[in-house]
Amino acid sequence: MARKIFTFMRGASDRTADATEALGFKGANLALLASLDMPVPPGFTVSTAAWREAANLRGGLPQPLRSEINAAVEWLETVTGRKFGGNEKPLLLAVRTSARTQMPGLAETVLDVGLNDATVETVAIELDDLSFAYRSYRRFIESFAALVYDADPGAFEEIADEEAEASGRSGDPQTREEWRRLIARYHAFIEAEYDAVLPQTPLEQLSMVIEASFASWRNPVARSHRVLHGIPENAGLAVTAHAMIFNERDRNSGTGRAVSRDLRSGEPRLTGEFWLGGRERAEIGDPVGSWPLSDLIADGGRPAGDWFPADAAALAAHVRRLESHVGDAVEVDFMVGDGELFFLQSRTARRGAGEAIRVAVELVKEGLIEEEEALLRIDPASLDQLLHPTIERTTDLPIIGRGMPASPGAATGEIAFTSERAEALAAEGRPVILVRNETFPEDIHGMHVANGVLAIRGGTTSHAAVVARGIGKPCVTGVGALRINLEDETLQAPGVILRAGDMITIDGSSGEVIEGRVELKRPSLIGDFATLMDYADRARRMRVRTNAETPVEARAARAFGAEGIGLCRTEHMFFEGDRIRAMREMILAPDGDGRRLALEKLLPFQRSDFIELFEIMAGLPVTIRLLDPPLHEFLPKGDAEIAETAAMLGIEEGVLRQRIAKLEEFNPMLGHRGCRLAISYPEIAEAQARAIFEAAVEAGERAGEAVVPEIMVPLVGMRKELAFVKERIDRVAQLVAAERGRSVHYQVGSMIELPRAVVRADTIAEIADFFSFGTNDLTQTVFGISRDDAGNFLSTYYRQGIIERDPFQTVDADGVGELIALAVEKARRTRPDIQLGVCGEQGGDPASIAFFEQTGLDYVSCSPFRVPIARVAAAQSAILERRATRGGTGVKGRSRA
Structure with missing residues (x-):
C-alpha cells in the first residue's frame, strides 16, 4: 500500500x-x-x-x-x-x-x-x-x-x-x-x-x-x-x-524572504526583505530595497544585529548552500520566532525573463552549470517580454476591456477607425491605434503605420493577429465588451465612450485595453540576451527562418537572427497605392491579354521588392509563395470604394458590381485560391516567376554571388497541380536566362496544407524540391474548423475539458501532427534529400517546435519577433532529444531538486 x-x-x-x-x-x-x-x-x-x-x-x-x-x-x-x-x-x-x-x-x-x-x-x-x-x-x-x-x-x-x-x-x-x-x-x-x-x-x-x-x-x-x-x-x-512559529509577537520575531542572488545583476549576493514582528517592515541595503545579508546594514546606519533578531550569517550560509545543491538561484521564505530562524518554503527564485537570462548566463560564467542547462531554464515564451515595449505598471490603470492577447507588446496612440485615417495621422507624426471590428488584407497599409491594432472580433489566429505578429505590432482581438459605432466614430465601453482621436493603450501580452496614454518601457537585446542566443545557436539542430514580405520585417528578422525567409506572402505586396489599382485592373480584365497588360504594371513593384529581400537576406534562402488568396479579396468593398474604383478604372459601376458578385465565394477558404488560381490564370504565376528570376539575377550581380530563390506553390493537393504550375515556372526561368544571359538556380516546392497532399506526399515529392507545412490551413482542413470563427466555441471546449490547447496555436500532435509525420515519412521515402519545414503560426510556438524536432523537420519559420523564441525552443528541443538517448543533467556535480 x-x-x-x-x-x-x-x-x-x-x-x-x-x-x-x-x-x-x-x-x-x-x-x-x-x-x-x-x-x-x-x-x-x-x-x-x-x-x-x-x-x-x-x-x-x-x-x-x-x-x-x-x-x-x-x-x-x-x-x-x-x-x-x-x-x-x-x-x-x-x-x-x-x-x-x-x-x-x-x-x-x-x-x-x-x-x-x-x-x-x-x-x-x-x-x-x-x-x-x-x-x-x-x-x-x-x-x-x-x-x-x-x-x-x-x-x-x-x-x-x-x-x-x-x-x-x-x-x-x-x-x-x-x-x-x-x-x-x-x-x-x-x-x-x-x-x-x-x-x-x-x-x-x-x-x-x-x-x-x-x-x-x-x-x-x-x-x-x-x-x-x-x-x-x-x-x-x-x-x-x-x-507553529510565533513570528508576529515582538521585535525578536518576524517574517522574511531571501534570494540567493541579486536578480538585477546576477551576482551571488543575498537579497530580499524582512518584516519585524508586529508587521514593521525593514528594508536592508541600498536605496532600491535590495539587501546584502553578508553585510546587513539598516537604512539608519545601525548594524543588523541591533534589529535583526536572528543570526544573519547563518541565514546567508544556509541559502548559499541550498543554491549550491540545486544549482540555480533560490528563494526561501523564513520566519524568526523568539530569535530562532526557521525556513518555511524554498523554490527556484521567481524572476522575469531578463532576470532569468542574466542569472543563467552568470551561472555558466561561474562554472556552476553548462550552457545547455542554462537554456533549459529559460521559458522561450517569456522572451516576448524582452522583444516588445511593455507597460510601466506603477499605478492602477483604467482598463475598459479585456480580449485575447493576439500579438505581444504594448502601444499607445490615437483611435483611428479606418486604415486611411491611420495613414493620415501617421503622416503627421502622430501615434495611432487602428481600431476595427476585424481586419482584412486591404488593411495592411493601415496596420503597417499603426502603433498597434485593436480588433473587436476574432481570435489569436485571425487575420489581425497573424499579420500583427508578422510585422511586430501589438494586437488585441475578441474584446466582447467593446462596440464600434462607425456612423458617429465612437468606441463604446461599459460606462465610457471614446471618439476618433482619443488616446488608448493596448497590451497585446495581457489582452487589456486601457483608456488614455500609458508610459512604456523599451526592450534591450544586448549583453546577456545575445550570449543566450549564442548558446541556443550552438545547441540547436533545426534552422529558424522568418515569415516576412516587407523590408522592415526582413531587417527585424535578421536582427533577431533569422536564417532566411521561410514564407514571403506575395499578396501582401499588392495593397498599397498604384499596386492595388494595377491588381484590380488585372482581376477585372476581360481576358488573358488584358490580365498580362495589368501584370506588367505590377512587375516592377514585385521585382524591386524581391531584390530588396534578397539583398537583406544576403545569400540566405528566401521562400516566395505564389499568390494564395481568392481574387475577390483585392476588390473594393462598400459603395464609396466601389464608386471610386469604377471611376479610377474607367468602367461602369454596374459592370464592376457584376464582376465583384461573380467572384464572390460562399466558402473562399476552400475555394478558388492557391494553385487553383495559377491553373485558371497561369499568367499570374508566370508574371510572379518572372519578377522572382529577374530580381535574383539583379541581386546576384550586385552581391557578386548567386541568389537561389525557393518558389512555393500553395494549396497543392495533387501531383498534377504542382506539375502544371512548375512547368510554367521552368519555362519562364528559361526565358529570363535567355534574355539576361544568365541562368538562375532555383527550387520549386509545395505548401502542404491539405490532407490529400499529406497522403500523396510520396508522389508530390517526386517533382518537389521542398515541402513547407502550412499548419494554419492544415489545421482548418483536418478539423473542419474556421480559425476566424473558432473562438466562438473553443473557449467552451476548454471549460469542458475537450481540448487542452488551441490547435491553431499549438500543433494538434494526435491529429494534425500524425499527418505531418506521415507526410515526412512518405516524402523522404521518395526523396531522402527533400527539404522539410513549417511556416504556419505554430512555427514560433515552443510546444509545437518540440514536436517538429521529434518529427525531423529541417527548419521552422515564424514571424520576426518570434525568431528568438524559436531559436531557444529549437535548442531546448534538440537538447532534450539528445538527453533522451544518453541521459545527463548539465548541472556540474549536483542533482536537481
Missing part, C-alpha cells in the same frame, strides 16, 4: 523518488530543506495517496488514516516536547495545502490549530502575552470557520466592531473579559448560522481542517485551473502540518 504520512525535522525527512507528486510542492521542499540539515519546524505531510483514498470513499477521512495522523501527532509531540491540547506547553500547528504546482482555489493556510478555550489561557501564561494569545485564537476561529463552514470573514469583523463599540474603544480588546466576550460571540455566531460547534478537541480540529483542505481540490476555481493547465483530476493534493 502507498505510504500516507511523511515526517520531517531538521536533519531528517521521509522523502520519495517522486516527492513533488506525493508531497506536493510545499511538502517536498520542506522535506528537502530538512534533509539538508536546515532549520525547519518539525512536522508531517499527509500525502496525495491519502487524498485519493479519502476522495474515493467520499465520506470523510477513513479510520486508518485518522489513526496514522494521530500517530504522526504523537511523534511531533515527542520531538517538540509539547502536547497537542496539553495543560502545559501546548502544541499548535500550521496546516497548509500542498499541490504539485501553485494552484488557485485551494484551501488557505489555517494557523494555530490546537487553540481552544483552555489552551489559549495556557499560551497567554507561557508567553506572558494575553493579547497575542487571544489574537491568535481569534485568527484560528475565523480561518477555521471560513474553510470548514464557508463562513464570510466579514461577519466576524462586524461582530468585533460591535464589541469594540459597546466597550467604547477602538481596535482589539484590552482585557481578558473583553476577549472572552468576543470569543463567546464568535461561538454563538457559528452555532446560530451553521448549526455547528467549534470543536475544542485539537485532534478533531486537525481532522476537520485536513478533510476540508482535501475537498478544496474539487472546488470550481481549482477545477477550472486544472482543466486549463492539463493537470489530471487524480493528481490530488497533500496537506502539510508543522509546529
